[in-house]
Amino acid sequence: MSETNTLTLQAVCPIDTPEWNTFVEAHPDATVFHTAEWLHTIETIFEYEPRHVLLTEGDTDNEDGTVHAAVPGFVVSDGFGQSVLNPFCEYGFPLIDDAVDVAVLSTLQDADETRIIKDTGWSGVCGYNAAGYGGVPTGSSIRLSLDRPFDELWESVFEKDVRRCVRTARDHGVSVIDGSVDAFYPLYLETMQRLGSPQFPKQFFASLADTFGESVAILLAQHDEDTIAGVFLFEWDDTTIVWTPASKRTHWDHRPNHLLYVEAIKRACVASRSVVDFGRSRRGSSVHRFKAQFGGFDYPLTSFVAPPHRAGRASLDGYGRLSTITPYIAPLITHPSVGPTLKKLIHE
Structure with missing residues (x-):
């Protein structure tokens, strides 16, 4: 002290x-x-x-x-x-x-x-300030204010492509159900293997779900009884955070991700929450463009470092440079005995 x-x-x-x-x-x-x-x-x-x-x-x-x-x-x-x-x-x-x-x-x-x-x-x-505290930009987050009923968000805030994609999902028979960690984790692991990104251990999701109880929700998109996409949500206080999405690339034409995000937003509106936070992404990336379709305000993310001459420790640029090769070594990166250990070391 x-x-x-x-x-x-x-x-x-x-x-x-x-x-x-x-x-x-x-x-x-x-x-x-x-x-x-x-x-x-x-x-x-x-x-x-x-x-x-x-x-x-x-x-x-x-x-x-x-x-x-x-x-x-x-x-x-x-x-x-x-x-x-x-x-x-x-x-x-x-x-x-x-x-x-x-x-x-x-x-x-x-x-x-x-x-x-x-x-x-x-x-x-x-x-x-960036100069005095070693500020390092790390992307941005998009936060959607739920300042109007869901129907008004649907009609006047969401881009028309969102409405089109949700109709496509429903036309293909995609439905959204509440899910479990056991059902979500294989889909999450498949997504990490596709991206070549180390995974959280399953017990981390299980512990979060157990610890937070009703403040955690897992939504799964299903098609012909096959789970094709899912999302892990924190529904804490007046905010819903879309923390970990996952999906099968082979089913993207069915637009399950659009349907999942719309259902998450609808849940937040029904619960009278104030904000849906779509999490971090890099401006200009396909992920960022996807999130931007739902409206919301784009907030820059910055890591401030003390002492400032060590600011490089907060940079995420290295992960971006590795993204071109990680899919080729994904089997190693996401191996059950390697992935969680790498995730702990990378801590992002």
């Missing part, structure tokens, strides 16, 4: 610290990736060393302690040494209340440690 600008910087275990989730649940910019449940699942499955901190006045061990910021982080290997970040998600920014006027990244800075803060324009975090 250390003192900084009248605030106490305290390392905590969020799952054992009720103040963590109390602060997260009350913060307007919090995401599922800030919750104690997400952090506990990451630690349990991947065994990263936790480095989560609360900034408080007083002490969280007594009733006088007031939490002013929560910053998630794990120690991960990044090929150059070790860094602290929130892995496997787009958003790892600090949650800071309005009473704090402090650059939290500077507060956390340790000369012997690299801290990477994954941030986006809607987070409300301020005080960072």
Whole structure:
């Protein structure tokens, strides 16, 4: 524990610290990736060393302690040494209340440690800049505001190709059902093998589904009793996050992905959620163009790094350069004994 600008910087275990989730649940910019449940699942499955901190006045061990910021982080290997970040998600920014006027990244800075803060324009975090904090662009996220009924989104927000593709899916007899991890995982693994990308272990999905309960949904698209596409959703608080889509390329002509996304949006509208977040993608990519069809606002994603001269550790450019060869070595990358280990090392 250390003192900084009248605030106490305290390392905590969020799952054992009720103040963590109390602060997260009350913060307007919090995401599922800030919750104690997400952090506990990451630690349990991947065994990263936790480095989560609360900034408080007083002490969280007594009733006088007031939490002013929560910053998630794990120690991960990044090929150059070790860094602290929130892995496997787009958003790892600090949650800071309005009473704090402090650059939290500077507060956390340790000369012997690299801290990477994954941030986006809607987070409300301020005080960072690319020059002073080693800012590295990492893509963008598209977030659709559910500020009108679903029927109005369908008619006036979705591009006409979405409506056409959904009609095509239905004309081909594609239907959407609630699914399980057991049904989703083979489809997910097939998708990772096609992309040449290391996979999460099955127990990670199972643990998330068990831990989050009704805040996780798995939708599956079926055609002639064959599961041809699926999506893993977080339905937490007022936001639906489309976290992990998967599909069979041989059935893309049936447009199951369009139908799945529309059904996810419809679910969010029925549940009176405020936002559907389509996750990270690279501008100009086919994935980004697909997501853009549903409307929404495009927010740039940036990782801020302290100390700034280590900014290269937050770059994702290397993964893009490897994408041309990974499909050819996919059997090795996605081997059951290799893929999950690589996923832990890559931590993205």
